[in-house]
Amino acid sequence: MQTTFQITPDQSALDSIPRDLRFHPSPAEAAKTLTREQVEHYNQFGFVRPIRIYSADEIAEIRTYFNDLLAKVVAAGGDSYSISSAHLKYGKVWDILTHPKIVAAVKDILGEDVVGWGSHFFCKMPGDGKAVAWHQDASYWPLSPSKAVTVWLAIDDADVENACMRFIAGSHHHGHMTFRPSNPDEHNVLNQTIDNPEQYGHAVDDCLQAGECSLHSDLLLHGSEANESSRRRCGLTIRYAAADVTAHMGWNQKGVLVSGADRDGKWANRPRPADD
Template sequence: MNKTDFDIIPDRDSIGSQQREIGFVATHNDSPQLLTTEQVDRWNADGYLGPLDVYDSGAISEIREYFDQLLAETFAEGKDSYSISSAHLKHAPVWDLLTNERTVSFVADLLGENVIGWGSHFFCKMPGDGKRVDWHQDCSYWPLTPTKAVTVWLAIDDADAENGCMEVFAGSHKHGLIDFKASDSNAGNVLDQTVEHPEQYGTHRLTPLRAGQISIHSDLLLHGSSPNVSDRRRCGLTLRYCPADVHAYLGWNQKGVVVRGVADPAEWPGAPRPS
C-alpha cells in the first residue's frame, strides 16, 4: 500500500467485517501533565475538551502561511479544499504538527504515555461554499480496535458559528456505535453518512476556537458542522491519535507515528518524517 492509498476511506463492509471492541474507555489519571483533574473528569463526562492553547499568534500565522501555499498547490492540481488527507505522510510541516510536544502532552494526559499519531486531514470551508459535515462518529470510518482513538482539531483560522465551527453532542460518546444512514455527498455533505435525531444522545454545543487553539474529541462523539455562511475561510487540521495498544486493520498501522513512549513495531512500525 502506498501513501496515496490512505486518502481513500475504507467502505463500510470492510470496516464492519473486522472484529472490533466498541465502547468508550474512561481516562483515569490523577497526575496529568498539562490538563487538570477537573478537565479529565469533564472529558469522561462529555467526550470533548476545549479550547486548549497550543500555538501563539506568531506561530499560527506561520502555519497559516504554509497552509495557504499548500491549498494553492492543491487547487492547481484540480482538487478541492477538503482533499488534503494523510498529510503527515507527504508534508514534513504537517508531520511536525502531528508530533508537536504540547499537543501530544494534552493527548497523553487522556490516552497514557504510549501514543500513536496516525492521521491528519485538513477540513477547509471556503467562504460560502455551502458544504456541511453531517452528524457522525469518527469510529464508523476507522478500522481500529478498541475505540480509544481521539481527534485533535487545530484551528488554522478562527472558527465560530458564522463560518461553520464544529458542533458536538456532549455525552453522546457513551452510547456506543450509533445507527446512521448513507448520505449523498452531492447534497452538500462532506462525508457520506448522517445520524438522524442526534439530540436524543446528548447536549448540543457549539465549539468556537481561536486560531492556534485545539479541541479534543472521542472517536465515539457525535459531531458535525454547518455551512460557512460568512465571507471568511474556516480551516481546521484534524490530527488523529490512539494508544499504542490499539490494533489497526487494513494496513492503517503503516501511517502511524510513535509520538510518545514506545510501541510494538509489529503493530506500529512507525512512519518516517517525509523529506
C-alpha cells in the first residue's frame, strides 16, 4: 500500500512543531560541480540558474513520458497539478530524483549527505488561469533546520510569456515571513500568499530551456503568474534536504538517500518503485 502525504499540511499542526527557519549558507570553497561564483550567488541571492541537466533528445523522452502520465492522471479524475510525491509511485521520476548531475549540484549547496524527498509536477496548461502566489517553500514543510533546496527542472521551455517562475532575489535572508490564506478568487494553485514582495528585494524571471534546471532555497520568496499563452509550461519540482534535517509528520517516509550517509537514521530511504 502506498503512503500518501498532504501537499499543504494542516497549518495548526505545522505551527506546533519547533522549526529552525534560518538560512544556512553553503561553503563556496567546497564546490565540486558548481563554480565558486555560483555557490556565492546562491548564498547572496537564494538561487542559481541555469544548469543544463538533459540534452534536447533526453528531455524530449521525459516529456513524452510525462504526457502519457498526465493523460492517465486526468482520465482518473486528477488535473495537471495532481502528480505529487511522484518518486514514490513512478520509477522514472525516482530516476530523475537520483540523477547524478542533479545530485552533484545539490551536494555543492547542502553538503555530502543528502536526501531527496519530494517531487511534484507543476504543469500550467495553456490559458489555465491559475497563478502560484508569492510564497516560501519552508512554510509548507515540517522540516527543521531549514537546510533544503528545490530543483525546478524545465520539462517545457519556460519564459515570461508562458508564466515562468519568478524569484525575489535575496529574500531568503529575511527568515520566515508572515503570510495570509489565499482567497478563492485569486485562483492560486497553493493556499498561501505573501503580500508586497517588493519590500524584500527585486523580482527575477527564472527563464529556462527544456532540460535546464534552477536551484533555490526553501526560504526564497517565489511564485509565478497565470499562463495566458497558447503554450504549456511544465516543470518538475524536486526537493532535497541535508540528511541531518528532521522531518516531522511522517515525512521522513518520503526520503531517498541520494548521497553520503543518513548518519542518524532519520529517513526511510525508499527503494525505486516498479515502472508503471
